[in-house]
Amino acid sequence: MVRCVGGDNVKRFALLLLIVGLLSWAWAQPPAKIQTLIITGQQNHDWRGTSPVLRDILEKTGKFEVRVTEEFRGAGPETLAPYDVVVLDYCDLGKPELRWGKRAEDALVDFVRSGKGLVIYHYAVAAFDGWQEFERMAGGNWRPNNGQHSAAHDFKVEIKDSDHPITRGLKTSFLQPKDELYANLKWQPAGNYRVLATAWDDHSMYNAEMRKRMAGAGLSQPIFWVAPYGKGRVFTTVLGHDPASLASPAFAVTYARGAEWAATGNVKQAIPPEIAR
Numbered sequence: 001m002v003r004c005v006g007g008d009n010v011k012r013f014a015l016l017l018l019i020v021g022l023l024s025w026a027w028a029q030p031p032a033k034i035q036t037l038i039i040t041g042q043q044n045h046d047w048r049g050t051s052p053v054l055r056d057i058l059e060k061t062g063k064f065e066v067r068v069t070e071e072f073r074g075a076g077p078e079t080l081a082p083y084d085v086v087v088l089d090y091c092d093l094g095k096p097e098l099r100w101g102k103r104a105e106d107a108l109v110d111f112v113r114s115g116k117g118l119v120i121y122h123y124a125v126a127a128f129d130g131w132q133e134f135e136r137m138a139g140g141n142w143r144p145n146n147g148q149h150s151a152a153h154d155f156k157v158e159i160k161d162s163d164h165p166i167t168r169g170l171k172t173s174f175l176q177p178k179d180e181l182y183a184n185l186k187w188q189p190a191g192n193y194r195v196l197a198t199a200w201d202d203h204s205m206y207n208a209e210m211r212k213r214m215a216g217a218g219l220s221q222p223i224f225w226v227a228p229y230g231k232g233r234v235f236t237t238v239l240g241h242d243p244a245s246l247a248s249p250a251f252a253v254t255y256a257r258g259a260e261w262a263a264t265g266n267v268k269q270a271i272p273p274e275i276a277r
Helices: 007-028 047-060 102-113 122-126 132-138 249-264
Strands: 034-039 064-069 085-088 117-121 153-159 173-179 194-202 218-229 232-237
Touching: 034 047, 034 249, 047 064, 047 249, 064 249, 085 102, 085 249, 102 117, 102 132, 102 232, 117 122, 117 132, 117 249, 132 218, 132 232, 173 249, 218 249, 232 249
Parallel strands: 034 064, 034 085, 085 117, 117 232
Antiparallel strands: 153 173, 153 194, 194 218, 218 232
């Protein structure tokens, strides 16, 4: 005798096949990439040269999908809605006409505060003098009477916090070739930011007039650091003056890891052997 399978059993079997199929499809899909927006278009540095390199570094990790805008003035929350992290390669140069306007500036503040990420790159720390929320996000800024550097030169980056996801597994020190070493920035109160790495600012490398105003042989200066902002995360790096300095592992690895952390709160990138502990 042939026994017929009941209708309920057929439905259950079909549902099981559907679930197995959906799970197989989901497992076969590559992980979603971190949606990234680079904001550029104004700088007294070579933004036309650096922004493509900043994009390329992230995309080569396989973890980021990156778009670039050269005009953020007039933007709003809808502009940022698709993204997980913003990279800032922009400076308004103290010109009111190069400020973004309240709607766009509020959109960035709300974006980060809501739990998204921001990366502030090199001379972008000099942007938006007087915009207090940006300064809180940045942690440290180049401002009138606060900000200097000697001629570009090779220097050693020293990791000061090896427990953070960005720096975990990195060598305790590594070389950054021919770059600007920013010093004497204007800092937010202690506790508002966390320094991950420093470099020694050798006062003998400044001209005689500058040395008259500087005490001691030198001073360790923060090179990259992180700051919380609302539910979001901010990574600031002052490495990377030009496309050549962006090519170094010291910059490329820490920048990409900083961007992943800012976007997700974690870092899953492998560390190249030349910079791994």
